[in-house]
Amino acid sequence: MIKPLAYNIVSSLGFSAQDNYAAVRRGQSGIVPWLDPAGTPIALSHLDREKLQDAFEKQCKPSQKYTEPEQAMLLSASLAVAEAGINPASVRTGFVLSSTKGNIELLGIPDHGLGTERIHLWHTAGLLAAHFNNPNLPLTVTNACISGAAAQIAALKMLENGLYDHVVVTGVDMASDFIVAGFQSFKSLDPERCRPFDARRKGLNIGEAAATIVFGKADGKGISLTRGNVRNDANHISGPSRTGEGLFRALSRTLEDLPRDEIAFICAHGTATSFNDQMEAIAFTRAGLQHTPVFSLKAHFGHTMGAAGVLESIISMKALEDGIILPSLGYEEPGIEGGLNISTATVHTNKRYIIKTLSGFGGCNAALLYQTHS
Amino acid sequence: METLILDLKKQIIEALNLEDITPDDIDTNAPLFVEGLGLDSIDALELIVLMEKQYGIKLEDPGKSKEIFRSVATMADYISKNRKK
Amino acid sequence: MKKITAYSRITDSLVILNGKPCEITFSCEPGPGRLAEIYRFLESGYPKFFKMDNLSKAGFLASEMVLRSLHYDMESPDESTAVVFANRSSSLDNDKRFQETISREDYFPSPAVFVYTLPNIVTGEVAIRNKILGETSFFILESFDAEKMMIFVDWAFASAGTRRVLCGWTEYLDGHCDVLVMMVEKESDQGVDYNKQNINNIYIT
Numbered sequence: 125m126i127k128p129l130a131y132n133i134v135s136s137l138g139f140s141a142q143d144n145y146a147a148v149r150r151g152q153s154g155i156v157p158w159l160d161p162a163g164t165p166i167a168l169s170h171l172d173r174e175k176l177q178d179a180f181e182k183q184c185k186p187s188q189k190y191t192e193p194e195q196a197m198l199l200s201a202s203l204a205v206a207e208a209g210i211n212p213a214s215v216r217t218g219f220v221l222s223s224t225k226g227n228i229e230l231l232g233i234p235d236h237g238l239g240t241e242r243i244h245l246w247h248t249a250g251l252l253a254a255h256f257n258n259p260n261l262p263l264t265v266t267n268a269c270i271s272g273a274a275a276q277i278a279a280l281k282m283l284e285n286g287l288y289d290h291v292v293v294t295g296v297d298m299a300s301d302f303i304v305a306g307f308q309s310f311k312s313l314d315p316e317r318c319r320p321f322d323a324r325r326k327g328l329n330i331g332e333a334a335a336t337i338v339f340g341k342a343d344g345k346g347i348s349l350t351r352g353n354v355r356n357d358a359n360h361i362s363g364p365s366r367t368g369e370g371l372f373r374a375l376s377r378t379l380e381d382l383p384r385d386e387i388a389f390i391c392a393h394g395t396a397t398s399f400n401d402q403m404e405a406i407a408f409t410r411a412g413l414q415h416t417p418v419f420s421l422k423a424h425f426g427h428t429m430g431a432a433g434v435l436e437s438i439i440s441m442k443a444l445e446d447g448i449i450l451p452s453l454g455y456e457e458p459g460i461e462g463g464l465n466i467s468t469a470t471v472h473t474n475k476r477y478i479i480k481t482l483s484g485f486g487g488c489n490a491a492l493l494y495q496t497h498s
Numbered sequence: 499m500e501t502l503i504l505d506l507k508k509q510i511i512e513a514l515n516l517e518d519i520t521p522d523d524i525d526t527n528a529p530l531f532v533e534g535l536g537l538d539s540i541d542a543l544e545l546i547v548l549m550e551k552q553y554g555i556k557l558e559d560p561g562k563s564k565e566i567f568r569s570v571a572t573m574a575d576y577i578s579k580n581r582k583k
Numbered sequence: 584m585k586k587i588t589a590y591s592r593i594t595d596s597l598v599i600l601n602g603k604p605c606e607i608t609f610s611c612e613p614g615p616g617r618l619a620e621i622y623r624f625l626e627s628g629y630p631k632f633f634k635m636d637n638l639s640k641a642g643f644l645a646s647e648m649v650l651r652s653l654h655y656d657m658e659s660p661d662e663s664t665a666v667v668f669a670n671r672s673s674s675l676d677n678d679k680r681f682q683e684t685i686s687r688e689d690y691f692p693s694p695a696v697f698v699y700t701l702p703n704i705v706t707g708e709v710a711i712r713n714k715i716l717g718e719t720s721f722f723i724l725e726s727f728d729a730e731k732m733m734i735f736v737d738w739a740f741a742s743a744g745t746r747r748v749l750c751g752w753t754e755y756l757d758g759h760c761d762v763l764v765m766m767v768e769k770e771s772d773q774g775v776d777y778n779k780q781n782i783n784n785i786y787i788t
Binding site for chain 3: 244247250263277287306307308354361362485486
C-alpha cells in the first residue's frame with residue numbers, strides 16, 4: 125500500500141500539519157483584509173515573511189539567498205522529511221514539485237540578480253532535490269489548480285512501479301501581484317472571506333502556502349492513497365462544464381464500484397465561485413454522492429493553487445485519522461441547485477474512505493481516494 | 499456617434515483577437531454574445547477592461563454589463579453617456 | 584504492442600508530419616507570424632485559434648496535424664484518449680505578456696492573456712477541439728527527455744480506460760518554437776515502434 129509517512133503545512137495558520145489542523149478544528153481562518161496591486165480591497169491568506177524567513181533559516185541553515193516561494197518549499201519539505209525519518213539523499217527517494225507559478229514574482233523585479241534560470245519551475249524543483257543532496261532528477265507537475273493531486277498521482281505510480289521507495293511531494297504557490305491581478309481581472313475574487321457553496325458566495329480568496337507529504341510503501345494500520353484520476357471537461361478553458369463532465373468521470377474512475385455509503389466525506393474544491401461550486405454539486409450527484417457529507421477548506425486557507433491539492437489532502441487525512449467530518453467554514457445559506465449534503469458541524473464517523481476533488485483552468489479535474497486501515 | 503462606433507469596432511477586433519474580421523463585418527445592432535460574433539465569458543471580461551482603458555468607465559456589476567454589451571450600438575450609447583476619456 | 588501511429592514536428596524552420604516536410608512557404612521571419620501561416624496552410628477552420636497564446640497555438644497546430652492525419656473522430660466525446668505534454672519554459676512566453684498588462688504605469692490586467700499563463704491550457708485547447716474527456720497532464724523538464732516522456736505516457740495508460748495517448752514536447756519562448764507531438768496507441772499494427780530511439784530520432788529531425 126502507498127501511505128503518507130509524514131506531512132507538513134506552512135501557511136498563515138502555522139508551520140506544522142498539526143498546528144494547521146488544530147486551527148481548522150477551532151474554526152480559525154487565515155484570511156485577512158488585503159489590497160490588490162491597484163489598491164482595491166480584497167481578502168487573502170498571507171504568510172508572514174519574517175516568520176517564514178526565521179523558521180527557514182533555523183531549519184534549513186541556508187548558505188545562499190532564496191526567494192520566498194523557495195523558502196516556503198524548502199522549510200515544508202525539510203520538516204516533513206525530518207519527521208518521516210527517511211534518507212532524502214538516497215537514490216531510492218524521489219522528489220515531486222507541484223506549483224502553478226513558482227518564482228513568477230521575479231518577472232516584476234528586472235534586476236533581481238538571481239540569474240535567468242531562476243524563474244523556471246525545473247530550477248525550483250532542482251533546488252528542492254539539491255537541498256537534500258538527492259541524486260535524482262526531480263519531477264515538476266504543473267496542471268493549474270489540480271497540480272497537487274496530479275503530483276500525488278505521479279508519486280503513487282512511481283511507488284507502485286518500484287521506481288522509488290519514498291517520494292516527497294511538495295506543493296507551493298505564493299499570492300504574487302501576478303496571480304492576484306489575474307484573478308481580479310476575472311472578477312472572481314470575494315473582497316471578504318469566501319463562502320463555499322453558500323447562496324451569497326461571491327468568489328474566491330487567494331492563499332499562499334507550502335505543503336508536503338512524504339509517501340512510502342507499507343502495510344498495516346494507517347491511511348493509504350488508494351487511487352487517483354484526472355479527466356478533462358473538453359468544454360471551456362476557464363469555465364467549468366455545466367454537466368460536471370470531467371469531474372464526474374474522474375470520480376467514476378476513482379471510486380469504481382465502491383458503495384457510496386462507505387465514504388465518510390468529500391473534501392471538495394469549493395472555491396466559492398458561482399460556477400465551480402454548482403459544477404461540483406452536479407458532478408457529485410451524477411456520481412451518486414448527493415448524500416455524502418461535503419466540506420471545503422477554502423475559507424480557512426484561501427485557494428493555495430499549486431499547494432492546494434497537497435495541503436487540503438493533509439487536513440482531510442488528519443480528519444480521517446480522528447474519525448471526524450469537518451464542517452464547511454463559510455457556509456450558512458444553501459446556494460446550490462439540486463442540493464448537496466454540506467457539512468455544518470463536526471461529526472464523528474466510522475467510515476473508512478474519503479475523497480479529495482480539485483478542478484482547474486484548462487478543464488482538468490482530479491479525484492483522489494484515501495482509505496484508513498485498522 | 500459614427501466615429502465612436504467605428505473606433506469601438508476596431509477596438510473590439512483588436513482586444514478580442516478577432517482575426518479576419520473588419521469593422522464592416524460587424525453589424526452595429528446584432529447581438530455580440532451567443533449569436534452574432536458569438537463572444538464568450540472571457541471576451542465579456544476583456545470588454546470590461548476595454549471600457550476602462552479606452553473610455554475611463556469602471557464597470558463593477560457583471561449583471562449590468564450584460565445589458566451594456568448586448569450590441570455595439572448599446573455599448574456606444576453607454577459610452578457616449580458615461581465616458582471620462 | 585504500443586505504436587507511434589502519427590507524429591509531427593514544428594520548429595523555427597520546419598513543419599514535418601510523419602517524417603515528411605510539409606510544403607509550406609513562409610512569408611515571414613521565424614516567430615508568431617509563422618504559426619498563423621501554418622494555421623492557414625492546414626485550413627483548420629477554427630477561429631478560436633487566434634485567441635490562443637503562442638504556446639497553445641504551436642501545440643494546437645502540431646496536434647491538429649497528427650489528429651487529422653489519423654482521421655481522429657473529433658465529434659464524439661471520448662474518454663479513451665489522454666493528452667500529456669511537457670516543456671521547459673512553462674508559459675513564460677505569455678507570462679511576460681501578462682506582466683506588461685500589470686505594469687505600474689499602465690495597469691490593466693488582461694483576462695484573455697491571464698488565462699494562458701498556465702502551460703496546461705494547451706492540453707485543454709486540444710481537448711476542447713477534439714472532445715477529449717480523458718486525462719490531461721503537463722510536466723516541466725529542463726530539456727527534452729524521451730525516457731521521461733515514456734514514463735509520463737505509461738502513467739496515462741495506467742489510468743483505467745486509456746487506449747491512446749497524444750503526447751509531446753510543447754516548448755515556445757521568445758519567438759522560438761520547439762514542438763513535437765505524437766500519438767501512441769496501446770494496440771496497433773500500424774506506425775513506428777514506440778521506443779526511446781525512435782522518439783529521439785523524431786525529435787532530432
